[in-house]
Amino acid sequence: MLWYKSWLETRWRFLIGLGLLSIAACGAVFDYPTVLKLMPLANNIETTIDTSTKIGRLVKQAAALQATYRGFIWWQWVRQNLVGIWTVFAVLLGSGGLIAASGSGGGGALFTLSLPASRTRVIGVRAVTALGELLVLVVVPSLLIPLLSPAIGQSYSIVDAFVHALCIFVAGAAFFSLAFLLSTVFSDLWRPLLITGAIACVLALLEGALALQSIQIGIFRVMSGESYFRGTGLPWLGLLASAAVSAALLNAAARNIARQDF
């Protein structure tokens, strides 16, 4: 029944996220015909943008990628919409929990702690429920792409959809785990959310700055599965490193909860 409790606590965040990402997935597919019409302009990009600069080269690269449907989906949907929105919901679902419940009236922290369940089990069920929701949040909208693509005369590989979804989930779980750990430190909902959000923004800016220097590293790059998209294989090192960081953060959260007084 702890599953049921965790579901009740997170369902609105999950359902809103699922709704938003599904709409974004539909939007990405049905935007493509419009993008196709604009392609002639993109082909003449040298006439409007100085492509000798680093930024100009990146813009040209982006425009070139979107000449194919697979490239467009990866650039617009996976790399921008899905990674961005999903990360926001990973942080949202990681925030809250037992400590926040003890700080606000009616959260039921003492009621939970009076049940015959260990703190490890309580926090474990909460983490697994939220991670399950995050998996659904990334897989279901991703599957909408291959399902809806025939409606505009295109096709998209289910395997690609799955691989990109799993890259986002495995690497991005680090943001969830960080918010989850911070929620065992702070007694309010906002600090874990804001601190993790700020860290994600800094990492994104840093990654952008490094990209301009042609340095291709960063968690968002791993999440988007860029190396897989470009045909150089899965980013195993990045995925393993992110998974290890997530596991360490969740472990720290469990230890933190176990030693606390309520």
Place this chain on the structure above:
Amino acid sequence: MTDRADGARRADALVIEAADLHKHYGSVQALRGLSLQVPPGSIHGFLGKNGAGKTTTIKVLLGMARPTSGRARVFGLPADAQESSVEIRRRTGFVSDDKDLYDYMTVAEIIRFTAAFFPQWRADLERTYARTFELPLDRKIRALSRGTRTKLALLLVLCRRAELLILDEPTSGLDPAVTEEVLQTLVGHVASEEMTVFFSSHQISEVDQIADRVTIIDRGRAVVSGSLDDLREQYRRVQLIFDGDAPDATFRAPGVVRVRRSGRILTVLSSAGAERILDEARALNPVSSDVVPVTLKEIFLESVAAED
């Protein structure tokens, strides 16, 4: 060892036992050497002023807070070990001071949720109490009045076949009618089931009404403990009236809790052996002397005041 001897040993075992319990929150000393013994089958009142350490003690017993030092055992199991704490909570029902429940659940949902943790859940009692308490099953808990919330919290602990109920200020914030209903339900339930009740309160009247044992806690230490009948039997007020101002007397007899002088009157509160105090007092030549029984309220107020 025979089955009968085993049974006798179990019956004699204390349900709650704490020895020299200390709990510090930073520089705040919530418990300062608390010792506590609760025998099985008793309704044990835990009296103390606000901030005396009642809630901290309960949290330590339930594994929600760890003692800084000392020992706390429930059913003979250490309260600060995670595995035994789960076992303790399996056999215990707890109602917190603010009737902490999940606001986002309905009454029916939280009953179903709680029942799932207790295989021996009494569905018959659940129906009886839901009807008696007139609980609105489809209503969200956040929409319940404090009285109804308390009744729901009570249903959740009474139906789980708990061997021990720990109630933290169960009637705080309730009107007299609901308070009476809650207390009567509690007494009625305990009378029909084999269980121990340990409840904290600063309402002396309700401890007097339903408890058979009491511990008075002040500033993190137990200052009085025993059966209510014994306390009523042993505690006496010796009142001496003198011609002029009462003398500044000291008594060597054991059991002197407090001596007060007010004009011509000297009052001695005794926890044992009032007759010996009276014998000593006669040497002071009072014009009149009286030994009168005291109420729990007086014992409480004098014990707490004696610590000041």
